[in-house]
Amino acid sequence: MTKIILPLLFIPIFCFGQDQNSPNKIVIESLIEHYNSGDYKSIFSMFSKEMKDALPMDKTSEFLTNINSEVGKIKDKEFIRNENERYASYKTKFEKAYLTINISLDKNKKINGLFIKPYVDEIFSKNAINNLSSKDDLISVVQKDLIFEKAKFFPDETQISIALIDNGKLSYYGLKRHNDSISTFNNYQSIFEIGSITKIFTSNLLARTVISNQINLKDDINDYLDLKFKDDRKISFKSLANHSSGLPRLPSNFDSEKLDTVNSVKVRHILIPYKGSFESSPDIVESKMAAKKTADSILSILDIKRDEFKTLVRLSADKKVSNEYGEIEFTYFDGFAPRFRDFSFENAVGSIDVVETVFGFHIIEILSKAENKKVVNIRNLDEDPYKYYDQKDLNNYIENLLHIEEDLKGNYLYSNLGFGILGYTLAKIYDLSYEQLFQEYIFLKYNMQSTTFKINMLNKVLVSGLDGQGNEVSNWNFSVLAPAGGILSNVEDLAKYVINQFDDSNEEFKLMRKKTIKVDNQFDIGLGWHIVNSSESKDKLYVHSGATGGYTSSMLVDLKNQIGVVILSNVSAFNPSQNNIELLSYDLIENLREKYPKP
Template identity: 35%
Template sequence: MKKYLPIVLLLLISGCNKAKVAFNGQKDYAPNITEVQSQNIFAETKDFPNNTQLAIAIIHNGTTKFYGIKRVNDTILTIDNHDNVFEIGSISKVFTATLLADMVVNNQLGLDDNINDYLEWPLKGGVKITFKQLSNHTSGLPRLPTNLLLDSVDLENPYKDYDDLKLKQYLTQDLQLNQNPGEKSEYSNLGVGLLGYVLSEIDSTSYENLLQTKILTKYNMTGTTSNRRLISNQLVKGLDAQGNEAPNWDLNVLVGAGGILSSVTDLSRFALAQFNDSDQILALTRKPTFNFQANKADMGLGWAIIRNQHGTRFMHSGGTGGYRSNIVLDIANKNGVIILSNLSAFHKQNMNIDNLGTRLMGTLKKSHLMALQ
């Protein structure tokens, strides 16, 4: 799961494989994407390992089109993979934030409530952390708990043995904050993982059940889950940094930080729902909760909010050992780009996924599209 740059800033068209000619290095190029979009895709993916796939959803003015590519024998092929499933990594944090917003809107808790009031055991030293602070990375919690020792875990699946007992041990005995809660935003997988755990405890159910009942059923996201066994026949195999097949990650008790699998079909439905002004729950996740004075950026609940000459964009990226993902939304113009891939977050060019998201969003500007007509 990748960190924003800095903190926030580190942070695709119907599957068509009917055309018969190569274009910008892509065999069977799909003619319903623009030449510029094709050039962008080729430029950012031409050096990826063989068997790398990208599933892309491009939303323009509320209309979604899908496009997929796969690199085979040093050739980029157009494929239909919009229903295929990938690990989405830290984009899961947006879903955990949505679960939080659901409980706030339905008066189960308050954003500024102390999570201690909902736990059966106290945080070490009586530390007071709110739900909002967990979701917008201002809790003061470190990126990872100190009892998740990277030199002693299976780096191919580093979270699989980190269970609720180890989480409780850390929070009650070993907890140390990097700064006082609320002072600054410092990206924390631990914080959002803890948020998912506490929300599950409040509803006396599993994180998966919360997802299904509060989000996935509501938005008809039938191929999205935190239980890999449910979508095994749709799953694209992840690749490691060298392009070899990589094991999937099991996030265990920290599932809320990065344990969801999904398709661009499902994520586009979630994105389109963001354009519905009457959806109070989704609107709450996009409300600024912390401002980065120097970067013209805010944190919502889960979302990074970037303001520049193009307007306001809501963003999140994700990465695991075998996958890299990116989502960018322009709510005002009902535009968006979603990219899921099986490129490793440890690949030296993994940031090309974010770069491609930004470049494709640039092709959706009205003046640019008019010039192409």
């Protein structure tokens, strides 16, 4: 929902040239084992004296705990190379992202340097072909080059949709990467998840409620909810909208086990991998096109005679998950590839087709389905983490688990939980669902006809979200925390909202932009808006970004010059170059500012 900030560490003390055959191999394997088991003391014991001094046990535990909460456990690793003869570098697959782990050892084989950072696949940028067009005066040549330089790091099927607002002039520009060619693409009406930009609209509703004298910003939400807050903790509307309530980013029961009885499906499949497909054998030389042709030919045979499945299953590369007949029985929550899972659950018994996943091409036949077959933890759904956190869970948190960081109360501490509670409280005040509330007082008011919380209500094409490697992922369903990040929209609608920011008679917008707390010398916070104070002038930027499992977004507004930038994309929050979307929005608005005199 928001930009994922990985805690990065690099503390080199002594450095020696090493390779994969050195003790480094043993060390990385031990480190992974201890990390996955949560045994951070054992990792600390692997440090050199200098490393321990630089990163004491409490800091080591905090550092590794933060990484685990952001990207999960380590699933696999791949030795890449020695970096400048200083440390060994590993491409490391975590549950939610790929990171690079660099390690150096001292002469006693103790860790004296550790560097963890997002893994950037250089092949994307090296192979990118610039086919962007600057004709029709949609963008300038400079803007086109700015866009390409940031977009070239993203994988195939990436889409970026841009709206530029320049003192009354509105222009749209879109691109799509396909077969490494980055080309102009018309997608200004296409729908993306906007993530935490949703918080701006939740803050807008708050401002409306204040302006209409229904509440005061300093009022406590406790007085508007029929809930008994744990320890009678008081929380103001204002503190929720400027992230100063002391509430954590997410509630403590967000990942708690939640058991339920769920349906299961039984299928049989034949997997045809190709060279480069995930977990494919090194001896696979068949191209993707050839693998698809093979899968289609198998399907043609099975369409005529299903009994041939028993014979053809010998062609399957899957010898681990399915049994000897190619059969698998699973639930929605068992971690199967999204396309494999969705085909199996969304189609009728007897259906058969070719389905592509990261593993290759599957010929899947649905054999049977069973209701309420198995008890599972329905929170075990990393690809859609908010879906099963509901109103009952939130109420339980407020009444029994509520925790506020007293030493941080009054200071900036970003909280998705806080905005979820804010939206829930506003809905109670109006006696409407939050969807109805947004629709009536924002989307209709600003003619945002393609903006909604519900995928089934979309009237335009939804762009598929991608993970960090460019594979399609599921959309996020935010449930009770939707006011923090659940809106779907396009740049056409968001541009309308930005243009309305220039209406000096809009009291709601004025209230939202009023500084409420100071974060540092660069940032202030209004209601929802982050306010960037320019170091070179008195101009201010009002900004917000968003990121989910399959999308990244950014929105910037310059009131003085009446310019703005909106960028939506299907670049994952877990993409190592994800920050390029926000950087591009700043590059573009600075480019637009160049023709305006500085004060």
